[in-house]
Amino acid sequence: MRIAMIGGGYVGLVSAACFAEFGNQVSVVEIDPDRLAALRDGRIPIYEPGLDTLVADNARAGRLSFGSDIADAVTGAEAIFIAVGTPPRNGDGQADLTYVHQAARQIARAMGDYAVIVTKSTVPVGTSRRIAEIVRETRPDLDFDVASNPEFLREGSAIGDFMRPDRVIVGLDQTAPDGGARARAVLSALYRPLYLIEAPVLFMALETAELTKYASNSFLAMKISFINEMADLCDKVGANVHDLSRGMGLDGRIGRKFLHPGPGYGGSCFPKDTLALTRIAQEAGAPTRLIEATVGVNDARKVAMAGRIAAAGGGSVRGRRIAVLGLTFKPETDDMRESPSIPILVRLAEQGAELRAFDPVGMQAARPHLPPGITYCDSALDAARDADTLVVLTEWNEFRALAPNALAAAMRGRVIVDLRNIFDPAAMRAAGFHYHSVGRPI
Structure with missing residues (x-):
């Protein structure tokens, strides 16, 4: 054809x-x-x-x-x-x-x-x-x-x-x-x-097909925001969000995908499509309250992550060198659209942090979206050099392979804020780190 x-x-x-x-x-x-x-x-x-x-x-x-x-x-x-x-x-x-x-x-x-x-x-x-x-x-x-x-x-x-x-x-x-x-x-x-x-190739009415796209993305965004809120609750009550997620996801009615906590969803689809669906629904006179709440929860979460990083380092980031691993909204892409790294790093820069960042493919795309003054590094260990705090924002596979002892040798401080839960808490503690993750007991 x-x-x-x-x-x-x-x-x-x-x-x-x-x-x-x-x-x-x-x-x-x-x-x-x-x-x-x-x-x-x-x-x-x-x-x-x-x-x-x-x-x-x-x-x-x-x-x-x-x-x-x-x-x-x-x-x-x-x-x-x-x-x-x-x-x-x-x-x-x-x-x-x-x-x-x-x-x-x-x-x-x-x-x-x-x-x-x-x-x-x-x-x-x-x-x-x-x-x-x-x-x-x-x-x-x-x-x-x-x-x-x-x-x-x-x-x-x-x-x-x-x-x-x-x-x-x-x-x-x-x-x-x-x-x-x-x-x-x-x-x-x-x-x-x-x-x-x-x-499966499903044929349906025009309106149904158009709405299916928005409904699918909005439901997945809602799952992400739900597990993020559960992660915060786990932090408060001493539960483990990964065990909770597995316990939920093995239920065939729920499914295991999109139940991984983090700093909030981003990208070219979820933020845009959830917002568009709320407008479509409002104009049609059938408001989607759950999706409206999802948008608000996700926006607030991105901003709150900067506070979590500051708290892990003693309450202030002013004058502290922070190593940032990952800038894109997810791994295996250079897409920076609505990435959680943008509001997080903007807030940290406003609060006086010295930022050193590395992303395997996204640094060129990231520069127009991020504050001036960020140092873009050649590797994860280069970013970690003499850092007081290390923050994981994107779960690139190469970051998972970083040896705790190598990070300890490179860093000046001993604080790690892992917003993607890619590291083993026990291994990090054994290497002398004050390790903070999302929804896992310290």
């Missing part, structure tokens, strides 16, 4: 490369000249394990191409995906659909034969129908269908999530004369490789 992907960002690039790997001809439209030049040169502007090889292999095979001309991309395409950004709108948190609507108009002007226009971007309920209206207003003569196909890609494991998904969600216009049958046939053919591995 021939596919056009409008947008070469994280979702668009990963999806395009994976569709090409399925054997399709995929044209990616990217209007940012620097990003386009990088993609054409084989340089991947984002960090995602395995993506560079996947893009290079399919570009070399002639299945994946990059350009800036929508007309070239959509000519002959059976499916046209909109994968542009939907950032929070200033002032109210609702998703900004400016780029989505622009893409719809450009597609309408460039289309010829029948195609399915598919929203891959995360969009509020009703967006797909609005896209259909825009296309009809722009080109009343066009023969087309719209569909919703939200992505469920985890940064750091996006290729595996695409190739071996828990499920694929496809929303169809069930009010169309054929009930969406024509669009269903196109998307069924596109996802045929997943049928062969028996991955």
